[in-house]
Structure formats: C-alpha cells, structure tokens
Amino acid sequence: MSIEVNHLTKLYGNQKALNNISFKIDKGEIVGFLGPNGAGKSTMMKILTTYIDATEGEAKVNDFDVQKNARDVQKRVGYLPEHNPLYLDMYVKEYLTFNANVYKIDKDRISDVITLTGLTLEAHKKIGQLSKGYRQRVGLASALLHDPEVLILDEPTTGLDPNQLVEIRQLIKSLGKEKTVFLSTHIMQEVEAICDRVIIINNGEIVADKKLTELKADQQQIIEVEFDYRVENVLLNRLKHVQSVKNTHDFIYELTFSTKADMRASVFDFAHDNGLKILQLNQKNKNLESLFRELTL
C-alpha cells in the first residue's frame, strides 16, 4: 500500500480540520483529493509529508509511519506544496543543484529531472523570469530529485492559464505511469482529466471515495421534455426505466432514468404511440461537477 490513513483527526486549537479520516491508496494509482476551500486537503497532505503531526490516528507511506519513521517517509515522498516556495533569484539549474546538494542527491539526477519536467530550454533562466506554469515545473523537478515512489501535489494547477493547465496535467499524468500520485484540487474537471479515483472531502470528513469509472456509471440520465399540452404523470411513469417524473414548468417535465442507455428515442416513440406532441427535448445528465456540489454544499 502506498498510502494508508487510519482514523486520523487533526485539531487546530478547538477546530477539527480532519475528523476521523481513513483511506488507502494502492501503488500506481493517481488519486484526486477534492474539496472546497478549507475542507482539510492541505492539512492531510502536510501530515502525509511529515510537516505536521496528526492529533489522533495514524498515517503510513509505503508502510512507514509518518510520525515514527519520518525520515523513511521523506525519502519516499516528493511534495509540491500549495505555495510552491522557490528562490526567484536563482537560475533553474542552480536551484536544482542547490537542492540536490542539500539532500546529498547524485548530480546526474539534475539533468534527468530537467528533461522529465520539460525544463531543458529554461534550465539557464532565472526562476523569477519564468511563467507560473514553468515555476510549477521547477517545483515538480525539485520534488522528483530523489526519485520518490509517491508524489503528493497540493493544488498543482491553481493559477495556471488554460494552456499551461493542460501541459501540467499531461506532465502529472505521465509521472503517474511510474509513481503513485495523490493530488489535491477543487476542480472536478481536473480529477476527470488526470485521476483514476477521487476522494471527496468536506469539513474534514470524507464524503465520497470512488473510482472515476464507478462515478460515471452511477450518473443518472435526465431528460427534459416539453409537450404541447399537460400530460398525466401516471402516463409518463409507464416509460421504461423511468425513475421519477417531475413537472417543472407548464408543460415541461423532467424525467429521470435509471439506465445509461440513451432514452431520447424511446421518449419520442412513447410520445408518438400515445398521441403526444414533443416541442422540445434535452438530455441534461448530471455531470460530476454537480455531484461535487451536492456532496459539498
């Protein structure tokens, strides 16, 4: 197991930032840690990276306890904190060399991580001259210096423009082929773009822990249909796979189906067979973003 958290609680004074949290992450998984601002994401990551201690419970990385075996954990974890701390006056290569020296890492690794994070053309620039996306690459390069098995990335794409966002997501995805990645975000699309699994946290508690494939399979199909006249709910309830019927406005009905099969054609056929006229029909499936809102509001 790459990460194992058991009944973990963190108090800041009286405030419970994490409340009895448990989860496991297998080797090689890319897991999104999703939650609104203040949910407890950074707190969890700081505990896993040994920066702060939990109040109760335990956390392990590659079977090493974060409190009892902190040094062993640090050797196996690469961490990109939320506010990526960089020395802006240093050159990229100079900064990575400095970090490699501090942690007594073989010099060969410097050119490896520069290539890996796409920094070859920037290696001789000052960090202060780089765009936010490239600064994130420097942070990632630094986190990768000791070739950790587990990467913990706290909101790695916050503040990036759409192009840089795509590039950094691709980079994280490719790093995930070799490493376990645990990344925090408050953007559901990010999880969809990068992750195999999502753990959703709200007010310090886990409210969902699912594989992306499961989440997508769980989605309901909603069809909004407008008829030219009032239709009895009883009639619409006879539609195959219909779960609920809601009259939302005048002659507009929201039909929820319990199947993933596209029901639009069936609704048309049903209307035709029952002498009903359809003026409008929209399929408006619940997306993952609305699921996140439901779970965290």
Ligand SMILES: Nc1ncnc2c1ncn2[C@@H]1O[C@H](COP(=O)(O)OP(=O)(O)OP(=O)(O)O)[C@@H](O)[C@H]1O
């Ligand atoms: N050092 C601290 N002292 C007191 N309270 C803190 C401290 N650090 C965090 N908190 C509080 O704990 C809660 C969880 O914070 P945390 O930073 O873990 O959330 P987050 O999910 O990472 O939020 P964001 O998405 O805004 O970064 C918040 O209410 C925050 O104000």
